[in-house]
Amino acid sequence: MPTEVALLESRALRGERMGRVDVLDKVKSLVMLPDGMHVRTEDVARYFEVSTEVVKKVTQRHRAEVVENGLVLLRGAELRLFHRDMVSLWEGEGRGSYPQAATRLTLYTRRTVLNIAMLLRDSDIARCVRTYLLDAEEPLRTQYASLDQRVTRIESCLSGVGSALQELGPVLVRMSERLDSLDRKVEMTHQVVGAMSLRLTDVQQDVVRLDGRLDCFARQLKDLRRRGGPRGRHGER
Numbered sequence: 001m002p003t004e005v006a007l008l009e010s011r012a013l014r015g016e017r018m019g020r021v022d023v024l025d026k027v028k029s030l031v032m033l034p035d036g037m038h039v040r041t042e043d044v045a046r047y048f049e050v051s052t053e054v055v056k057k058v059t060q061r062h063r064a065e066v067v068e069n070g071l072v073l074l075r076g077a078e079l080r081l082f083h084r085d086m087v088s089l090w091e092g093e094g095r096g097s098y099p100q101a102a103t104r105l106t107l108y109t110r111r112t113v114l115n116i117a118m119l120l121r122d123s124d125i126a127r128c129v130r131t132y133l134l135d136a137e138e139p140l141r142t143q144y145a146s147l148d149q150r151v152t153r154i155e156s157c158l159s160g161v162g163s164a165l166q167e168l169g170p171v172l173v174r175m176s177e178r179l180d181s182l183d184r185k186v187e188m189t190h191q192v193v194g195a196m197s198l199r200l201t202d203v204q205q206d207v208v209r210l211d212g213r214l215d216c217f218a219r220q221l222k223d224l225r226r227r228g229g230p231r232g233r234h235g236e237r
Contacts, residue, residue, distance in 0.1 A: 008121065038109060
């Protein structure tokens with residue numbers, strides 16, 4: 001686990017923790033400008049309870065790093081536009097007159113303020129921020145270790161599943177073969193039933209034709225009886 005001294009000396013270690021801007025408000029409330037994104041040099045000094053000169057020296061000493069982490073310097077038209085926006089927001093919140101810089105204005109973001117906290121040696125607030133950053137990592141490390149153990153257990157279970165699947169493979173193959181055979185038998189049964197259905201249709205047609213012939217024969221027989229009936233009675237006389 002990195003120490004506070006290592007954090008003060010190593011830009012790489014500081015870069016790894018630049019996303020933890022939430023710790024600033026957990027140590028002390030950081031009052032932002034009305035845009036909710038920036039603070040001035042005097043606001044940073046007030047937060048760390050040091051003079052503005054101390055903040056300026058740290059900023060100058062690590063200029064490239066703090067610029068990379070959000071420090072901006074406004075002049076000319078950019079400064080006038082920023083002041084105009086701030087005056088509107090400032091008055092909208094019912095505050096007094098907005099303090100305007102004459103020629104230039106240095107602005108810090110939360111990320112920049114966190115960067116200053118990891119560089120500022122002579123501030124109890126900055127030390128608290130560094131301590132919080134370092135202490136907050138320990139529960140995360142514990143969680144990662146626990147997660148690693150859980151993943152290891154899952155991997156061991158998966159190895160057992162793999163061997164079980166290997167044993168189950170031949171059984172599944174045999175079941176698949178039996179199902180294929182059953183499908184073929186069912187298909188053959190469908191074919192037989194289809195042939196029988198066609199045959200029954202033919203038999204039905206034969207029965208209809210036979211009924212027609214029987215009806216015709218019955219009519220012929222009836223006609224014969226009608227014609228032969230009177231002659232038979234005359235012969236008896």
